[in-house]
Amino acid sequence: MAAPQLNRFDKIAPFYDKLAGFAFGNSLMSAQEYNLDTIAEGADVLVIGGGTGKSLTQLLVKNKSCRIWFVEASEKMIELAKKNLNFTNRVIYMHGTHENVPDRNFDIVITHFFVDMFTDSELHNVMQLVHGHLKSQGRWLVADFVNHKYWHRIFLKVMYIFFNCLGALDIRSLSNWDRIIQSGYFKKIDASSFYGGFINSVLYKKT
Numbered sequence: 001m002a003a004p005q006l007n008r009f010d011k012i013a014p015f016y017d018k019l020a021g022f023a024f025g026n027s028l029m030s031a032q033e034y035n036l037d038t039i040a041e042g043a044d045v046l047v048i049g050g051g052t053g054k055s056l057t058q059l060l061v062k063n064k065s066c067r068i069w070f071v072e073a074s075e076k077m078i079e080l081a082k083k084n085l086n087f088t089n090r091v092i093y094m095h096g097t098h099e100n101v102p103d104r105n106f107d108i109v110i111t112h113f114f115v116d117m118f119t120d121s122e123l124h125n126v127m128q129l130v131h132g133h134l135k136s137q138g139r140w141l142v143a144d145f146v147n148h149k150y151w152h153r154i155f156l157k158v159m160y161i162f163f164n165c166l167g168a169l170d171i172r173s174l175s176n177w178d179r180i181i182q183s184g185y186f187k188k189i190d191a192s193s194f195y196g197g198f199i200n201s202v203l204y205k206k207t
Ligand SMILES: C[S@@+](CC[C@H](N)C(=O)[O-])C[C@H]1O[C@@H](n2cnc3c(N)ncnc32)[C@H](O)[C@@H]1O
Pocket: 004, 007, 008, 009, 010, 032, 048, 049, 050, 051, 052, 071, 072, 073, 074, 077, 096, 097, 098, 099, 111, 112, 113, 114, 117
């Protein structure tokens, strides 16, 4: 696997949330917020590729004592996340990739619209990395696109072309991330779908 690069989302960062809202309305935010209320008080939370951080606002408001390690490859996204999350000292920002996750174990890992950026074999590595950074009984929360219907395939094609053209991504198709994640390391404990079944939000438990 080639080393992941930094700052590939810098160009798109200033209009990322607007674009997502324009394309999918509230569905992305609903999928991102789904199951955040199951995070226990005092939990240590790892967010990888958290973007502008907007979806974490409610978590920080409702959960008064969780702490978030926010590992994000784009410097511009981190700048926006700091503004969105009001510079709270309960969030530790780290400019880096999933390979730079701090050497500690977490209660929950959140990767929203992140697993769609990896090939099957890369995702296997990411899965092992997440597994290795979770406490026993730890959870992994994933929201992302799925490819179950004809129109999903068309939407995905357009989206991958768009992100390829902007230089943010190299891959061109979506892995079957749910199957890969459950291939021995995690068990699905809850799931919900959004936007006509195009977006799934899934909670997994470490096995
Ligand atoms: C599609 S955006 C999703 C952002 C956010 N999670 C959301 O749901 O709105 C993917 C984010 O992951 C970041 N990213 C890309 N590769 C990464 C990596 N290997 N490690 C950490 N962050 C990464 C990008 O900079 C971008 O902000």
